[in-house]
Amino acid sequence: MSTQMLFRKVHHWGSILIAIPLVIMIGTGVLLMLKKEVEWIQPSSQSGVEQNLLPMASLQDMFDAAISVEKAGFTTWDELERADLKPGKGIIKFVSKSNWEVQVDTHTAEVLQIAQRRSDVIESIHDGSFFAEWIKLGVFLPVGAVLFVMWLTGLYLFGLTEYKKASYRKHKYRRRKK
Numbered sequence: 001m002s003t004q005m006l007f008r009k010v011h012h013w014g015s016i017l018i019a020i021p022l023v024i025m026i027g028t029g030v031l032l033m034l035k036k037e038v039e040w041i042q043p044s045s046q047s048g049v050e051q052n053l054l055p056m057a058s059l060q061d062m063f064d065a066a067i068s069v070e071k072a073g074f075t076t077w078d079e080l081e082r083a084d085l086k087p088g089k090g091i092i093k094f095v096s097k098s099n100w101e102v103q104v105d106t107h108t109a110e111v112l113q114i115a116q117r118r119s120d121v122i123e124s125i126h127d128g129s130f131f132a133e134w135i136k137l138g139v140f141l142p143v144g145a146v147l148f149v150m151w152l153t154g155l156y157l158f159g160l161t162e163y164k165k166a167s168y169r170k171h172k173y174r175r176r177k178k
Contacts, residue, residue, distance in 0.1 A: 004160060007153040014150045021128070021143040028126035035119045043115035048090025048105035055087070055106035065109045066094040066102040072114060073098040081120070095120070 035042040055062070063083075067075050074080055074096040084093040091112060094102045099120055103113040124130035128140030 004157065007157055010153050011150055011157070014146050018143045018146050018150075021139055022147065025126060025140065025143070028122050031122050032119065032126060035122075039115070040118065041122065042117055042119040043101055043103070043113060045086060045089050045093070046091055046103050046112040048107055048112070050090050050107045055085075055092070057106060057109035059092075061109040062092050062104045062106065063094065065104050065111050069100075069102050069111060069114050072096050072100040072102045074100075 031038075031041055036044075050056075063077070066072060072094070074094070079097060081095045081097045081099075084095065085106070086093065087106070090106050091103050092106055094104065095117060096102075099117045101113075101115055101117040102111060104110065105112055121130065128136035
């Protein structure tokens, strides 16, 4: 079997094999690229009273302000997914395991914004961990590898086709001159 025929078969069967996971990866990848522009995906960061300074309020005071928001769904530190300090904006973001985000001013400990944060769920769908760890490593990782192989073989097939077209045009031009 020629290299060209092998690469065509890789393209044919590879594209069928990776179709569904690739659609998921592309769709969620587009959403993740827009996360800073679309509030529905990830809430924009507010600005505190004072930016670029060390926090004046204690961490416990800021957390107490955040737990006062019932919708956020956390009352203890264990229920937090993460706390993200943004000193340049003068805020701290408390993100719950249920994907609610509470932004608190680091100087006044005032709640600035409460919003649902969907970017983390979208990211876990994107990498396959949303479904199961074995799907992440056993499906989405191989899909990425197959896509890379398809890209390489596609470049080869494209280059070969262009080379053959150029050779044909050159040969045709030489026949006309005779």
